[in-house]
Amino acid sequence: MRKECSFIGLFALLPLIIGLLGCGSDSKSEVNSAGSVPGYEVYDSRGVMTHSSHGRRLSRSPSPNNHRGTSFAGNPQSQYPAASRGSAASSPRSTPPVRTVSSRSPVPRKSPGSLLSEVRVRKDYISPRARGRRNSRSMRPRYITIHSTQNWSRGADAWRHSLALKRSKLGRLSWHYTTDENVAVQHLPTNITGNHADFDGPGNRYSIGIEMCEHPGNSRTKTVERTAKLAAYLMHKHDIPLSRVVPHYHWPRHGMRPANKNCPHFLLDKGRPGSKWRGFQAQVKRYHDDITKGGSRYVSR
Secondary structure: OHHHHHHHHHHHHHHHHHHHHHHHHHHHHOOOOOOOOOOOEEEOOOOOEEEEOOOOEOOOOOOOOEEEEEOOOOOEEEEEEOOOOOOOOOOOOOOOOOOOOOOOOOEEOOOHHHHHHHHOEEEOOOOOOOHHHOOOOEOOOOEEEEEEOOOOOOOOOHHHHHHHHHOOOOOOOEOOEEEOOOOEEEOOOOOEOOEOOOOOOHHHHHEEEEEEOOOOOOOHHHHHHHHHHHHHHHHHHHOOOHHHEEEHHHOOOOOOOOOOOOOOHHHOEOOEOOHHHHHHHHHHHHHHHHHHOEEOOOOOO
16 A cells, blocks of 8 residues: 555656756757857846856857947847957047148348338439430449448538439439438439449449438438448349448559549548448348348238
C-alpha cells in the first residue's frame, strides 16, 4: 500500500519535473542571433548593450567601427559608422586660419600738393617774344640751382623782378622762379631752359633756376624757408636727388674771373659752399622727407 502511494505521488510530480527540465532548454533557445537574452539589458554611452540580466558580458559585441544606435527605450534602432578619431564629428569645428594683416605701409606726413600750397606759387610767364626766351629750348631738368638776386633796391620783390623780365629789362637773363617772404613767382615752365647759370653750359641746359630776393624789409629767413620748400617739391616732381640741389657757385662761367660766382652769397662761407650751405640742404631734405617718408597725418597722395 505504501509502495502504491509513493508511486502515485512520483507519477503526479513527473509533469512538474519535465516542465522544469524544459525551461532550461527553452531559455538557451531564446538567445537570439544578436546575443541578447530575456531580462534587463545594460547599454553603454554609445548605445551598445554590454550586460544582460544573467550577469554575463556578451561575447558578441558590435565592431568598434560600427555600433547600433538606440531609441529612447534602449532598443536597437539603426546601424551607422562610428566617427573616426580626429574626424570633424569627434573634434571641435575647425576655425579658418587667422590672416595676419600687416600694418599699413608708412605714408608721408603731407602731400606734395599741400607743400606746394605753402610755397604759394603764382605763374607770371615771360612772353616767348621777350629777350630772355629767345634761345630757350626744351629741357628735362636734372638739377636745381639756387641764386640770390643781389638787388638791394627798395621794393625789388618777386613781382618787380617778374615785371622786369617780361619787359626785357634784364637783357637775355631768365630763370624759372623768384622767391621772397610772401610768394614764389614762376616765370618759365620747368620743361624749358633759362639763362641764369653758365651761358651755354649744363647749368642752363639742365637746371631749374630759383632767385631769392634780398631787398630791404624782406625777411631772409622766410625767403630761404620758402625756397627750401619749393626745392623739395621740385625734387619730388622731377626725381632730382638732394646732391643735385646746388648753388650758382657750382657752375663755372668760362671766360669770367672768378669763374665760380659767390652766389647765393648769404648761404656760402667765404664764397664757397660750407656749413651754411649744408644747413640749407638739411632744410630742403626735411621738407622733402615730409612728402616722401612715413608719418601719421597724410591720408591721400
